[in-house]
Amino acid sequence: MLGVCRSGRFRILLSAIAVAMLGGQALAQDFTGTRALDIPARPGIVDPFKLPAKTVYSKDHVVVGFYSNSTAAVRELAARQVGLSLRPGQDPTRHMILDITPASERMGLTVESAVRALLRNPAIRYAEFDVKLERDYIPNDTRFSELWGLNNTGQTGGTFDADIDAPEAWDIVLNHPEVVVADCDDGFDYNHPDLAGGMWQNPGEIPGNGIDDDSNGFIDDVLGWDFSDGDSSPLPASGDSHGTHTAGTIGAEFDNNVGITGVGPNVRIMGLRIYGGATAWMTALANAIDYAWANGASVISVSYNLDGYTQAVSDAIGRAKAADVVYCNSAGNNGAQNPPRQGLRAAHDNVVLVAASDHNDGKASFSNYGSLVEIAAPGVDILSTTPSNTYSVFSGTSMACPHAASTIAVVRSMNPGLSARQVIDLMVSTADKPSNLLATVPGGRINLNNALEIDNTPPADIANLTVNKRGVTAAGFRMTASGDDGMSGVASHYEVRLSDSPIDNGNFGSAQAMPHVFSSTPAGTEFNFVVNGVEPAAPKYIGVRAVDNLGNRSNVKSFGPFATNPAVLNDDVEGSSLFASSSTWAVTNSNSFSPANSWTDSPGGNYASNADEALVQSTPVVVTGPVSLTFMASMDLESGYDYLRLEVSINGGTYSEVKTWTGSATAWSQQNVAVNASNGDSLQFRFRLTSDGSVNRDGVYLDDFRVVSMAQVLFDDMEGSSDFAPDSPWALSSENAFSPTRAWSDSPGGNYANNEDASLEGTVDYDLRNIINPTMSFMANYNLESGYDYMYVMASGDAGANYNVLGSLNGSSSSNWVAQSFGMPNVDFARVKFRLTSDGSVVRDGVYLDDLTIFGEPCEEVVAFPGYVGLNNFLGDISTRALNVDVLDAGTNNVAANFSVNPTVAGSVATGTYMFVTDTVGTYDVRVKCDGYLAKRVNGVVIAQNMGQVSHILTPGDADGDNAVTGNDLIITRLALGSTPGSPRWDARADINGDLVVDFRDVRAVALNMGAVGD
Secondary structure, three states: OHHHHHHHHHHHHHHHHHHHHHHHHOOHHHHHOOOOOOOOOOOOOOOOOOOOOOEEEEEEEEEEEEOOOOOHHHHHHHHHHOOOOOOOOOOOOOOEEEOOOHHHHOOOOHHHHHHHHHHOOEEEEEEEEEEEEEEEEEEOOOOOOOOOOOOOOHHHHHHHHOOOHHHHHHHHOOOOOOOOEEEEEEOOOOOOOOHHEEEEEOOOOOOOOOOOOOOOOOOOOOEEEEEEOOOOOOOOOOOOOOOHHHHHHHHOOOOOOOOOOOOOEEEEEEEEEEOOOOOOHHHHHHHHHHHHHHOOOOOOEEEEEEEEOOHHHHHHHHHHOOOHOEEEEEOOOOOOOOOHHHHHHHHHHOOOEEEEOOOOEEEEOOEOOOOOOOOEEEOOOOOEEEOOEEEEEEEEHHHOOOOOOOOHHHHHHHHHOOOHHHHHHHHHOOOEEHHHHHOOOOOOOOHHHHHOOOOOOEEEOOOOEEEEEEEOOOEEEEEEOOOEEEEOOOOOOEEEEEEEEEEEEEEEEHEEEEOEEEEEEEOOOOOEEEEEEEOOOEEEEEEEEEOOOOEOOOOOOOEEEOOOOOOOEEEEEOOOEEEEEEOOOOEEOOOOOOOOOEEEEEOOOOOOOOOOEEEEEEEEEEOOOOOEEEEEEEEOOOOOOEEEEEEEEEEEOOOOOEEOOOEEEEEEEEEEEEEEEOOOOOOEEEEEEOOOOOOOOOOEEEEEEEEOEEEEEEOOOOOOOOOOOEEEOOOOEEEOOOOOOEEEOOOOOOOOOOOOEEEEEEEEOEOOOEEEEEEEEEEEEEEEEOOOOEEEEEEOOOOOOOOOEEEEEEEEOOOOOOOEEOOOOOOOEEEEEEEEEOOOOOOOEEEEEEEEEEEEEEOOOEEEEEEEEEOOOOOHHHHHHEEEEEEEEEOOOEEEEEEEEEEEEEEEEEEEEEEEEEEOOOEEEEEEEEEEOOEEEEEEEEEEEOOEEEEEEEEEEEOOOOOOOHHHHHHHHHOOOOOOOOOOOOHHHOOOOOOOOOOOHHHHHHHHHHOEOOO
C-alpha cells in the first residue's frame, strides 16, 4: 500500500512538473507581453510576467494568494501538485510563500514554470515572483551643513524659500500629540544620538523576556521588526545607511543641541527593516506594511523602487487603506514619465507618490513624474543622519519621500478626523506651486506650514484680465496677480474656465474647465498665461479666479468676447464627425471635453485583450505646409503594454506612425503632434488602440480634433555652423545621418559609457514671440538600455539658467530614423538641450539626432480695445443698437479693421461701453457709427495693451444712413409719425431715439441737426 501510495505521489509530482515545465517554455514570449492562451486572465491582478527590465526575483520560492474560502487541504494539495512546499506559520488570508522542494529542483522545476502552473489552479487568486527590493537614492559625498529642504535661505546657491517652511510650523506642532511613521527600509541606527529620542516603542511589549507579550505574532518587537532577517532588531547591516538617513528626515530629535532636526518634532519612528539581510524580497515589504497598520502607524514611508510591484504588496496596501493608513512611496529615479508604480496609486487612494525637487524648486533631473505622481518634496543634496553618529548628504526620491511622509503625519496629528485620502488632498492643495514644477508636478512642492494654517481670508479679485495673443487652439492672456490673503502674499493657483457667454460666480462651475499652466506670482504683478483647447474662431468668454493655499477663492473676473483664428480642419464630435470606424470605436457622451460627445475605443467598458482597433479620418485634408494635429485626450492604458498610436498617410501612401501614448492620464489634456508636410500634400490621420493579452483598462477618449497650420522658426539640418556647445563625447558625425551627411551623436564610433552624464546644450535663444504652443521636432535613431539609460529633451526660457524636461527617449528605434516631437514652454525666447544619462551596466550605441525644427501655431499680438459711446437723446435699449467701428489708418479713410459690436448699458440708457479684440496695434483713427446717428471720429488713438477707454458721442438725425442729416431724413420720420412696431406705417429707420414709437422727439432730432454731416 505504502509503495503504491509513494508511486502514485511520484507520478503526480512528475506529471505536475511536466505541466509546469511545458508552461515554462513560453516564458520568454510572456516577458515580451504575451500571455499563454490557456492561463485565465485575472482582472485587477498584477501580471507576474510583466516585470520591468533587469527585475531580480527569488529563484527558490514563489508567492501565492489563495481565495478566502480555500481550506488547508486545498492549499497543501495546490503546493504539492506543482512540487512546492508551504512555509509553516503563515496567515492564509494574506500572501503565502511556497518553496521549491529539493526534489523538484533536481527535476528542473523553476519559479517561472511553477508560477505558470499555479495560475491554472482555480483555488489560487494570484501566483507571482518575489521581487527583489531596490532603493531609490543616489549617494552624494558632498556635505552641506544646513537643511535647505526645511528652511532655504539660499545657503546652497538655491532659491530663497524653496522649502517646506518647517520652522514656521514647529511652534504649532509642538503642542500636539505624538504620531507614528513606519519607516520601511534597510534598518536604522536607533543608537544614533539624533534618533534615540525619536523611537517608537511598542507599549505592549516587555523588552528581552522572549515572550510575545501583546500577542501580535512577534516576540520582543519593542522598537519594530527586522523582516529581512526575522528578528526584533531593526539595526542596519554594516555599510547600509539608507534607512538611517530616511529616518533622520522623518524624525531626528528636535532641539537637542545635536546635529539636525527631522520634519516632524512630534513624530515617532517605527523601524521596519525590509532590506540588507538574508531576505530583501517584496514579501518582506508586504509583511512590514501589515505590521505597520496593525501596530498603530498613521503613515508608512517606503523609499524603494516598486515599478515591479507584486500583488502581495498591493493587497497589503489595500489592508492599510482599510485601516485608514497613508502609504507614501518614492516616485523613482529614472527621470521617466508615468512610472509603472503609478498602478498602486490607481488601485488605492491612500497611496501618494513623491517626486524630488531641488533647491531652486525645479524637478530634480533624475526624478520620475506622471499623472499620478501628486506631489514633490526636497530630494537633492539632503543632509541627514547616517550610522555611527555621522551625517551624510544623499540625493534621490528616497530623500523626498520621508519629507512628505513626516509632513502627512504631522498634519494627521493636528487633524485626527481627516481620512488618509483627505490628508493627502490637503497636503497637495496647500503645496507651493512654483513655476519650475508645474509642467511636471502640477501638485507642487509640499509646505508643512501651509498645511497647518487656519485661514478664512480669500484672495483679492484679480485685475486687468485681457487677451494679448491669438492663435488657433490657444490664446494668451495677461492679468494682475492676486494674493493669498487679499493682496498680501501669493495666491496658490488660479482656476480658468471658458463659456459662450459672460462668466460670473453663479455660473463659473458650469463653464468649461480649461487646461492651463501658469505660476503664481507676487500680488500686484502683471503676468502672461496661455489657455489651450480653445474652439477655433468661436466667440468665447474667459473666467478666472484665484485660490489660496487652503482653498479659499476670490470672486470671478470675466473677459470677452474674444476669438481665435480658424483651423484648417475642426471637429468637435458634436455633429457629423470627420472620423469613422468599423471597429469598436464609437461616439459616447459618458466622458467628453466639450460639450457633450467624444470618441472612445471601448464604449461601456474596458478594451479587449489583443485589440487592434482603428479610428480613421474619413476624408483627407489638403494642407499648405507643416501642420499640427491637436486634440483633447483622456487615457487609461496599461503602461508599457497597451498603446494609442497616431499614424498619418501622406498623398495616399502607407500609414506611418508619428506618436504613441501609454499609461494613465485621465485628466483631459491637449495633445499636439507635428507633421512636416509640404504645400499641396493630402493628409489622412488614423488612431489605433493596441493591447496585449492581459490587463484591460478603460481606454481612450478623444475630443476636439483640429488641424492647424504651423509657422516654423528654426530648421537645423546639422550641416552648417552649430548652435550647440557639446559635452564630450557628443560630436557631429557622418557615420549615421538622416539628411544629408551629418548628425549629432552622443558616442561617435562606439557605445556610450557606463555612468554617462553628457549634454548637448544649445547656445542660441530662439525667438518664439510669433508662435504659440511651440513644438520641438527632430529625427532620432537611438538604441538605449530600456528602463535604465535615457536621453532627456529639455528647454530653457531663461538663457540656460534653468531647464525643464520636456520628455525623454528610452529603448530602441530598431535602427530606424523616427520623428520625435515635444511641446515647449510658452516663453518669448528658448534654447534647447539634450542630456544622455546611463547606469552602471549595459551600454548601447546611443542616440543620433538630425533635422531639428521648432514651430508652433502662428499667432499675433492682440489688444482689447475699450470703448465708450453716448447717443444723444436716446431713450431705448442701447444694447440693441449695433455699433459699426472702423479702425482707420491715421489721417486717411483707409479701413485697417472693422468691427460690429453691441454696447452694454453704462450709467444712463443713452450711454454704453463696448470692447473688441484687434491685432491692429499702433496709432490709428477710430470712427464709430450706428443706425440713426452720424459717425464720430477720434484721431490719433494709440491702440496698445492696457490702453485707456476711447469715447465717442454721436449726434442723432441720420435716418437714411448716409452720414448726413438732410430733408430725406425728415421725410422718413414724418411719414412714420405716430407709428409703432407692427403698424402699417412703421419704419424702424424713423425711430431715431429707439423708444419703439415714432413721435415728435424723433422729428425734432432731425430738425435740430439739419445740415449736419458725420465724420
